[in-house]
Amino acid sequence: MAFVIDGKEAAASVISAVTEASVSLEGKTGIKPGLAVVIVGEDPASHAYVNSKGKMAKQCGFNSIQHTLPEETTQEELQALVDTLNADLAVHGILVQLPLPKHFDSDAIIQSILPEKDVDGLNIANAGKIATGDLDTGLISCTPAGSMLLVKRVHGEDLSGLNAVVIGRSNLFGKPMGLLLLAANATVTMAHSRTKDLASVCRNADILVAAVGRAEMVKRDWVKPGATVIDVGINRVPAPEKGEGKTKLVGDVAFVEASEVAASITPVPGGVGPMTIAMLMANTVIAAHRACSLPVPKF
Numbered sequence: 001m002a003f004v005i006d007g008k009e010a011a012a013s014v015i016s017a018v019t020e021a022s023v024s025l026e027g028k029t030g031i032k033p034g035l036a037v038v039i040v041g042e043d044p045a046s047h048a049y050v051n052s053k054g055k056m057a058k059q060c061g062f063n064s065i066q067h068t069l070p071e072e073t074t075q076e077e078l079q080a081l082v083d084t085l086n087a088d089l090a091v092h093g094i095l096v097q098l099p100l101p102k103h104f105d106s107d108a109i110i111q112s113i114l115p116e117k118d119v120d121g122l123n124i125a126n127a128g129k130i131a132t133g134d135l136d137t138g139l140i141s142c143t144p145a146g147s148m149l150l151v152k153r154v155h156g157e158d159l160s161g162l163n164a165v166v167i168g169r170s171n172l173f174g175k176p177m178g179l180l181l182l183a184a185n186a187t188v189t190m191a192h193s194r195t196k197d198l199a200s201v202c203r204n205a206d207i208l209v210a211a212v213g214r215a216e217m218v219k220r221d222w223v224k225p226g227a228t229v230i231d232v233g234i235n236r237v238p239a240p241e242k243g244e245g246k247t248k249l250v251g252d253v254a255f256v257e258a259s260e261v262a263a264s265i266t267p268v269p270g271g272v273g274p275m276t277i278a279m280l281m282a283n284t285v286i287a288a289h290r291a292c293s294l295p296v297p298k299f
């Protein structure tokens, strides 16, 4: 049976370091880190994430501002809100929850967030920095940053000689995750919906990262014996065993069977999800320190 990597515990230790940094910043400058989260529309899952981000921000001693806009909001209205948040000196981090409703040009909105407030790491300036090997002066997307902390708990800082496979190539996760693994000297394969014989590509992975959005897609025989498996997927599926109409969260990995083969594996829930929220807080406190020209804490 694999070792189950405890994302909640790792997240709690990041949160305690973030809280310390936030309290010390306020002590020195009177300034609290400010995080603005913008959500458009009614999707209940998105609202659940956004609420937990807000709660955690308060727990870290931040100013947490949530903007909930109706589904019918126009591009111009959302753009005007982002412009206001960009100009607001009390706001150090801005996150626009994705996906936006279909009528939006998401990229225009995302790219208009000032790079120094882009706590999702999606602005081309931040994405470009990690692509060119600068992991220190920008902001790194929260889920890959959190996943790397979990990988490093198992393997240490240097992944030389290890094969890593990332399934999924989104800007929010797959691409930056591949780049971070590469920066840590892993030999990286990026797989996606057009990859041929995905199972055999995965079987080559010492570190297998799944971020697809397909419940329990990664089976036992996709996992190399002794591998580290990082499950990023969040899928809500029916759970008749819990009662009629009930649902549960599962990842992109068939956890029970994969954990019979892997050496270490992250669970869903309780793995990467809590790390995402912790790294969002870390990015916000980093952005606030930079705004005050103070040395930046490391997490």
Ligand SMILES: NC(=O)C1=CN([C@@H]2O[C@H](COP(=O)(O)OP(=O)(O)OC[C@H]3O[C@@H](n4cnc5c(N)ncnc54)[C@H](OP(=O)(O)O)[C@@H]3O)[C@@H](O)[C@H]2O)C=CC1
Binding pocket: 143, 167, 168, 169, 170, 171, 172, 173, 174, 191, 192, 193, 194, 195, 198, 211, 212, 213, 214, 232, 233, 234, 235, 272, 273, 274, 276, 277
């Ligand atoms: N735990 C957390 O904190 C977070 C979890 N997530 C979860 O991670 C998952 C992925 O998120 P995100 O990256 O934003 O998703 P996207 O939908 O943007 O990307 C999904 C990727 O999976 C690939 N894909 C789709 N079907 C297959 C298939 N059958 N075989 C191989 N690859 C496939 C797509 O390939 P192609 O490019 O060819 O279309 C695409 O690159 C979701 O479940 C999401 O909820 C996301 C962010 C944070």
Ligand SMILES: Nc1nc(=O)c2c([nH]1)NC[C@@H]1CN(c3ccc(C(=O)N[C@@H](CCC(=O)O)C(=O)O)cc3)C=[N+]21
Binding pocket: 048, 049, 052, 095, 096, 097, 098, 099, 120, 142, 143, 234, 249, 268, 269, 270, 271, 272, 273, 274, 276, 277
């Ligand atoms: N701009 C943007 N940035 C994001 O980072 C972003 C986004 N949009 N849109 C949606 C995805 C998804 N996401 C999650 C964050 C935390 C959990 C999380 O905390 N999950 C808990 C379980 C929560 C539950 O029980 O419902 C866990 O895995 O243990 C999950 C998913 C961030 N995303």
